[in-house]
Amino acid sequence: MSGRFLLAGHSHVMALGVQNSAPDEPIAAFPIDITGGRVLGLAGPSPRSQAYWDAVVQQAEDTTVLLVWNGNQHLSKFLFATEKPFDFYVAGYPELAIYPVDLIPETQVRDYLARGNGGLKPLLNRLANVPGCEAIVLGTPPPKGNDALVRTFVSREMHFVQIARKMGVSVETIPFTDRLIRWKLWLVIQDLLKETAEAQGCRFLPVPETVMDSEGFLKEELWREDATHANLEYGRVFWDSTLSKVGAS
Template sequence: MAGHVVSAIVIAGHSHRKALGVVRGDRAEAPALLPLDPEDRRFVGLSGGPKQAVYWDRLCTHASGRRIALAWEGNRYNDAFLLQGSPAFDLVVAELAHLPLRDNAVVVPERAVRARFAETGAGLAAFVERLAAHGPARVVLVGAPPPKADAARLAELIGIGAYGAKLAAAHSLDPHDLALTPATVRLKLWQVEQNVQRAVADRFGIAFVPAPAACADADGCLHPDYWAHDVTHANASYGALMRDEIANHFT
């Protein structure tokens, strides 16, 4: 197993790592490099919780000479904009210029939305610089899955989980009367957040691995076949596609 761990690509980072097969591990133990679930011998995952500083310390400790696939945030657009605020807004994003604007919506400039994700970019840049100092063989940045479009199914998932209540409290909304931001707007917001991350990757000369095109529906949102049973994450089928994309970037 030791030789396999050294040669395998290390997957680590925030919550989207779970779809890639990274296991949480024993919470009483320090983060460790463990086989994925289901096992894929091309990879190992760093167990533990990224909300703890020790998680990132351990990733740096393991970095020397290793290939690392880093999943960084990717849900800020949901945290900030999953629920419809007032006034309703829309934006134009170059990569998605074909998407129509909503009637009677306030159109905000893309740069204003990019500024909303500045903390994401700054945190990522700081950690990539820190990680580079520990001598990894190579690092790639793993993109996040696109948003989920089915409003009725999303409303059901919000109702059965804690995420909707958390967002409602954060935005001072009634948890029993939540309106979702339309999927076209969330898709644009997701694209802006991905652009912010890609810009950091370009700045440090590392590859950005976007969500596989095969996981998207006709409109560019996450196809239902790849939904996890929650509001924001993808499932193991998505993870299998994404691991192939990541492996291709290391060949």
């Protein structure tokens, strides 16, 4: 295992101490303060470009690369209730409640959500060919369970406002997909990340249970004030648990 550690990935890296940079700023690695400088974070413009992922590979020699890949599909696609409510069984979680609505196969859910991981496998393959590089895929934050509070954030986010507008409804009144369904979708996303990582010979590290409330949702004190992301306190809790697991303590 390398003594150099680099965090890179999509928007959930912000909670772990990496801020997006302006489009005219160079893609560069900086020490992450909340890790005591033990981990570098690769900052770049959002949305991520191919140049960003190329920079990950260029920085990866003799480095443990910690990757955060997507993780918002359960909200960007399913925060608002579909016209026909649905539910599904999750393999490995037979105790989860099932609602009296249309049941769809878990394989259908997995196939749909897996589209968000399309670029992860090629990136892991590239990193596997870099001398001294170990890639580790990190889990992403669980969904937020307080729908009333989430709705106050949604009304400020143009992405969701535009979706509601296209549906001919207001974000103040549009029904949300039941929070248990959103949590199940998140479980599937984590499982897909784990499968992709392990299929390429990489480790997957799930988020620590200490970021979750008693029902498995993100603790409210760890919320960023938006519909999808965690805050820097989440990052502190995450790194407290994770630094030793990746060898950076």
